[in-house]
Amino acid sequence: MKLWIPGPTQVRPEVLAELARPAIGHRSAAMVEVTERLDPHLRLAFGLGEGSTSHVAVHSTSASGMMEAALVGAGPRILSLVNGAFSKRFADIAEVLGKEVVRLEVPMGQRVAPETVAAALAEQGPFDAVTVVSSETSTGTATPFGPMAEVLAPYPDTMLLTDVVSWVAAAPIDFDANRVDFAFAGVQKALALPPGIAVCCVSERYLAQARGRTRRSWYHDPVRIVEGHEARKTPATPAIPHYLALARQLEDITAGVTLAPDMGPAEGAAAWQKRFDEHGRMQCRTIAWAESHGLGLLPEPRFGSPGVGCIRAEGLDVAALVDGLKARGFQISNGYGDLKGKTFRIGHMGDHTLSGLDELLAAADELLPARVG
Ligand SMILES: Cc1ncc(COP(=O)(O)O)c(C=O)c1O
Structure with a gap:
C-alpha cells in the first residue's frame, strides 16, 4: 500500500533499515556521533545561514509535545491564530498551560489575514507570543511566513511560535529572515520518517527570555531540550533508532539521493x-x-x-x-x-x-x- 495520506507518509526501506540496527547506549560515543550528524542538515532544513545564532534540536516527543515546549518557555499572554484542528490544538494547549489566550479564528480552509493579526497586536497587545500553524494539515491551508514577519516587526518582545509540521522539508522556512522564534515539526510528514521524534529551531532571543522564566515542565522544557541537544546529553533516554533513521534521511536529502531522476x-x-x-x-x-x-x-x-x-x-x-x-x-x-x-x-x-x-x-x-x- 502506498501512503498518500497527510502523514505519516511513505518511508524508504533504507531509512527503515536504520531502525533495526543494534542498540547503542544514549550516553555512548556512538550516540554523540549520531547526534553530530544531524545538525548541519537540520540547519539547512530550517534555512539557517552561516553566521546564524539560532539553535536546532531534536526531542523524543510528537509535534503536540513540541507545541507544549514552545509555549512552556513563553510568557503568559498568547495570541493564537486558529484556522483548523492543529492551530486550535496549539491554542488549547496554551490554555491548559494556564496562559491567557486570545484567539483569532477563521473558518477551516481560510488563513488568518496579516491585517487581522496587526490589528490584534495593536489593540489587544502586548502579547508574549503568537502561535501559528504554517501548513494546517487538516485543511491543506498555508499561512505564509513573510507577511507574519512584517506585522510582528514592531514587536520584538513577542515571540513567533510556528508549527512547521507539514511544511519543513517541503518548502523553505528561512527561519531568521522570517523572524521566527520557535519552529517545530514531527518527522512523519515531509521528512518521511516514522513518527516518534520531533525537530525544532529556536532563536537566541527566545532562549534568552525563556531562561529567565519559571518553566513549569521538566520533560517539555525548551531550554533543557536545546541545551541537552547541544551538550549531546539528552535529558532523558531518546528514541535512539529514530536518531539513526533521521541522520540517514537528512544526509540522503543533502546528498540529493532522494531527488527524482528528472530533477x-x-x-x-x-x-x-x-x-x-x-x-x-x-x-x-x-x-x-x-x-x-x-x-x-x-x-x-x-x-x-x-x-x-x-x-x-x-x-x-x-x-x-x-x-x-x-x-x-x-x-x-x-x-x-x-x-x-x-x-x-x-x-x-x-x-x-x-x-x-x-x-x-x-x-x-x-x-x-x-x-x-
Ligand atoms: C500541522 C500539525 N500540527 C501538529 C500535529 C500533531 O502531531 P502529533 O500527532 O505528532 O503530535 C499534526 C499531526 O498531524 C499536524 O499535522
Missing part, C-alpha cells in the same frame, strides 16, 4: 531547494488534476499547503474514492473532522515524486469520471 543531481542547499521544487510541482499537479475534474482546493490556491492538497468533494462520494484507491494500492484521506465527506486530502510530501503522484492520480481517474458530471 538532476544536487548537493547541499541546492539539493534541499530541489526537494522544495519537487513539492511545488506536486502541489501544482494536484491542483490542476482537481480542476480537470471540476473540483477545487478548499483554500484559495495561493494559500495551498506545499505538502497537503485538500480538495472540495463537490458531492463526490469521498468514502468510495478512498476505498476504490485502497483497492488499487493507494491510501489517501477523507476530510478532517467536520470536513469529512466534504473534502479529501492527498499528502503529496516526503520522498514522493511527481511520477509517483501521476500513478496515484491515474488510479483516481479510473474512479472519478463516473461520479463527477
Whole structure:
C-alpha cells in the first residue's frame, strides 16, 4: 500500500533499515556521533545561514509535545491564530498551560489575514507570543511566513511560535529572515520518517527570555531540550533508532539521493531547494488534476499547503474514492473532522515524486469520471 495520506507518509526501506540496527547506549560515543550528524542538515532544513545564532534540536516527543515546549518557555499572554484542528490544538494547549489566550479564528480552509493579526497586536497587545500553524494539515491551508514577519516587526518582545509540521522539508522556512522564534515539526510528514521524534529551531532571543522564566515542565522544557541537544546529553533516554533513521534521511536529502531522476543531481542547499521544487510541482499537479475534474482546493490556491492538497468533494462520494484507491494500492484521506465527506486530502510530501503522484492520480481517474458530471 502506498501512503498518500497527510502523514505519516511513505518511508524508504533504507531509512527503515536504520531502525533495526543494534542498540547503542544514549550516553555512548556512538550516540554523540549520531547526534553530530544531524545538525548541519537540520540547519539547512530550517534555512539557517552561516553566521546564524539560532539553535536546532531534536526531542523524543510528537509535534503536540513540541507545541507544549514552545509555549512552556513563553510568557503568559498568547495570541493564537486558529484556522483548523492543529492551530486550535496549539491554542488549547496554551490554555491548559494556564496562559491567557486570545484567539483569532477563521473558518477551516481560510488563513488568518496579516491585517487581522496587526490589528490584534495593536489593540489587544502586548502579547508574549503568537502561535501559528504554517501548513494546517487538516485543511491543506498555508499561512505564509513573510507577511507574519512584517506585522510582528514592531514587536520584538513577542515571540513567533510556528508549527512547521507539514511544511519543513517541503518548502523553505528561512527561519531568521522570517523572524521566527520557535519552529517545530514531527518527522512523519515531509521528512518521511516514522513518527516518534520531533525537530525544532529556536532563536537566541527566545532562549534568552525563556531562561529567565519559571518553566513549569521538566520533560517539555525548551531550554533543557536545546541545551541537552547541544551538550549531546539528552535529558532523558531518546528514541535512539529514530536518531539513526533521521541522520540517514537528512544526509540522503543533502546528498540529493532522494531527488527524482528528472530533477538532476544536487548537493547541499541546492539539493534541499530541489526537494522544495519537487513539492511545488506536486502541489501544482494536484491542483490542476482537481480542476480537470471540476473540483477545487478548499483554500484559495495561493494559500495551498506545499505538502497537503485538500480538495472540495463537490458531492463526490469521498468514502468510495478512498476505498476504490485502497483497492488499487493507494491510501489517501477523507476530510478532517467536520470536513469529512466534504473534502479529501492527498499528502503529496516526503520522498514522493511527481511520477509517483501521476500513478496515484491515474488510479483516481479510473474512479472519478463516473461520479463527477
Ligand atoms: C500541522 C500539525 N500540527 C501538529 C500535529 C500533531 O502531531 P502529533 O500527532 O505528532 O503530535 C499534526 C499531526 O498531524 C499536524 O499535522
